[in-house]
Amino acid sequence: xxxxxxxxxxxxxxxxxxxxxxxxxxxxxxxxxxxxxxxxxxxxxxxxxxxxxxxxxxxxxxxxxxxxxxxxxxxxxxxxxxxxxxxxxxxxxxxxxxxxxxxxxxxxxxxxxxxxxxxxxxxxxxxxxxxxxxxxxxxxxxxxxxxxxxxxxxxxxxxxxxxxxxxxxxxxxxxxxxxxxxxxxxxxxxxxxxxxxxxxxxxxxxxxxxxxxxxxxxxxxxxxxxxxxxxxxxxxxxxxxxxxxxxxxxxxxxxxxxxxxxxxxxxxxxxxxxxxxxxxxxxxxxxxxxxxxxxxxx
Amino acid sequence: xxxxxxxxxxxxxxxxxxxxxxxxxxxxxxxxxxxxxxxxxxxxxxxxxxxxxxxxxxxxxxxxxxxxxxxxxxxxxxxxxxxxxxxxxxxxxxxxxxxxxxxxxxxxxxxxxxxxxxxxxxxxxxxxxxxxxxxxxxxxxxxxxxxxxxxxxxxxxxxxxxxxxxxxxxxxxxxxxxxxxxxxxxxxxxxxxxxxxxxxxxxxxxxxxxxxxxxxxxxxxxxxxxxxxxxxxxxxxxxxxxxxxxxxxxxxxxxxxxxxxx
Numbered sequence: 001x002x003x004x005x006x007x008x009x010x011x012x013x014x015x016x017x018x019x020x021x022x023x024x025x026x027x028x029x030x031x032x033x034x035x036x037x038x039x040x041x042x043x044x045x046x047x048x049x050x051x052x053x054x055x056x057x058x059x060x061x062x063x064x065x066x067x068x069x070x071x072x073x074x075x076x077x078x079x080x081x082x083x084x085x086x087x088x089x090x091x092x093x094x095x096x097x098x099x100x101x102x103x104x105x106x107x108x109x110x111x112x113x114x115x116x117x118x119x120x121x122x123x124x125x126x127x128x129x130x131x132x133x134x135x136x137x138x139x140x141x142x143x144x145x146x147x148x149x150x151x152x153x154x155x156x157x158x159x160x161x162x163x164x165x166x167x168x169x170x171x172x173x174x175x176x177x178x179x180x181x182x183x184x185x186x187x188x189x190x191x192x193x194x195x196x197x198x199x200x201x202x203x204x205x206x207x208x209x210x211x212x213x214x215x216x217x218x219x220x221x222x223x224x225x226x227x228x229x230x231x232x233x234x235x236x237x238x239x240x241x242x243x244x245x246x247x248x249x250x251x252x253x254x255x256x257x258x259x260x261x262x263x264x265x266x267x268x269x270x271x272x273x274x275x276x277x278x279x280x281x282x283x284x285x286x287x288x289x290x291x292x293x294x295x296x297x298x
Numbered sequence: 299x300x301x302x303x304x305x306x307x308x309x310x311x312x313x314x315x316x317x318x319x320x321x322x323x324x325x326x327x328x329x330x331x332x333x334x335x336x337x338x339x340x341x342x343x344x345x346x347x348x349x350x351x352x353x354x355x356x357x358x359x360x361x362x363x364x365x366x367x368x369x370x371x372x373x374x375x376x377x378x379x380x381x382x383x384x385x386x387x388x389x390x391x392x393x394x395x396x397x398x399x400x401x402x403x404x405x406x407x408x409x410x411x412x413x414x415x416x417x418x419x420x421x422x423x424x425x426x427x428x429x430x431x432x433x434x435x436x437x438x439x440x441x442x443x444x445x446x447x448x449x450x451x452x453x454x455x456x457x458x459x460x461x462x463x464x465x466x467x468x469x470x471x472x473x474x475x476x477x478x479x480x481x482x483x484x485x486x487x488x489x490x491x492x493x494x495x496x497x498x499x500x501x502x503x504x505x506x507x508x509x510x511x512x513x514x515x516x517x518x519x520x521x522x523x524x525x526x527x528x529x530x531x532x533x534x535x536x537x538x539x540x541x542x543x544x545x546x547x548x549x550x551x552x553x554x555x556x557x558x559x560x
Contacts, residue, residue, distance in 0.1 A: 172403045175392045178352050184378030184407030
């Protein structure tokens with residue numbers, strides 16, 4: 001690597017990582033409350049981006065208004081998905097729910113093709129397109145603002161879990177479903193809420209990403225970056241999602257920036273490196289860096 | 299107040315666990331439900347609280363009434379809203395939440411004055427006030443039992459279903475917990491249905507008692523009368539008529555495993 005470029009790669013990595021961590025947050029929300037690993041998170045993200053595009057392009061709405069309405073729509077999609085696809089599986093083996101989220105991913109993909117068409121679309125810019133220059137580092141302003149929005153989202157969710165009744169109910173339900181029911185919490189309603197929030201978060205990510213790379217079906221693949229992020233951050237941990245996401249972003253950017261001969265470059269080491277790092281972390285900390293350790297008293 | 303009318307409970311559509319159980323809890327009463335392991339005491343509590351549904355169990359016959367309304371078709375949240383809270387066996391806590399968060403969760407199903415409710419719980423269990431910021435999973439067994447009873451109290455129940463609060467606790471702690479249970483009953487006018495293995499302690503604070511065996515009620519009566527019952531003394535209190543220690547060598551084996559219905 002050319003060391004002069006180190007700050008540049010680091011900063012770009014951090015900013016991209018911010019978006020990865022927001023995707024990871026969606027995964028954590030669902031896993032934390034219902035122990036379901038949602039393989040369709042990337043597809044929710046893609047559908048959210050397309051919904052925003054549809055409102056702004058087809059109905060000619062201002063892009064921010066379209067974004068706001070799409071967030072509302074995605075909350076409904078989240079509720080619907082939980083009600084139709086996942087609630088019947090409560091209490092069933094974990095493999096059944098995993099297969100269900102995979103089926104959900106395919107269904108959303110198919111629905112998006114039917115409703116929106118399989119073309120690449122572009123969104124009107126949410127933020128002004130110009131570089132942000134900080135000393136030697138030149139950043140895309142829209143990426144920086146997307147990062148800021150993602151971090152703001154985190155602060156809101158940390159606050160939500162720590163200080164609100166609904167947040168406490170979700171944390172309680174995450175620990176023990178039967179016990180939560182015994183104190184009068186409605187566990188299905190809590191799952192519904194988790195899916196709605198996760199879907200909203202996915203739409204936010206989808207639009208922030210689409211604003212940089214355009215609206216396309218392949219947006220769903222980006223969720224593959226969030227998988228290592230949640231695994232080494234810890235599946236139940238909101239701070240883990242932040243740290244995991246940022247780490248993946250930085251590793252990807254730095255490794256991708258190493259000088260390589262063309263043969264090596266074809267391997268896309270930047271994409272692979274986060275997974276290798278994840279494997280090493282899991283070797284030493286099977287619950288991830290911030291995952292809940294089972295409390296056992298002897 | 300609470301009336302179980304000849305109920306039958308079946309798990310997974312085939313396993314018959316309760317057959318024709320009837321019992322009654324009056325306003326403000328403490329009722330003890332005694333019996334050996336596997337007699338169906340916990341199942342009876344879960345039938346009342348609706349938690350049976352989470353375990354593929356079902357009330358297939360009979361009815362459960364609370365203040366005149368049917369309970370046996372309601373889910374667990376609806377039962378809690380009507381004023382019945384079950385304290386599950388084995389001191390089950392939200393282990394990663396703090397003591398105070400655990401207590402607050404108990405009040406989530408209801409809108410009330412949180413501060414006042416917490417103060418009430420801390421009055422019954424002063425130790426919890428000092429421990430309120432601690433992660434509950436690391437507390438000692440006795441402290442955990444205080445948290446789960448306190449959590450149930452936060453819902454201001456009309457009826458509390460307590461499942462073996464003495465399980466695995468030292469005798470002194472058991473005495474302390476039972477003392478508080480009686481206080482709660484007297485001051486908050488909370489009726490209590492108490493499932494216990496330690497018959498002596500339970501009958502000491504109860505007004506009325508039932509004995510279950512293999513899914514049936516085999517004996518019932520006022521607590522005082524049960525305390526004096528020869529069979530109860532022999533099988534649960536470990537005493538003979540003279541109050542002496544029993545030597546099991548002298549008991550013929552067929553008598554040892556006596557069935558109440560004989």
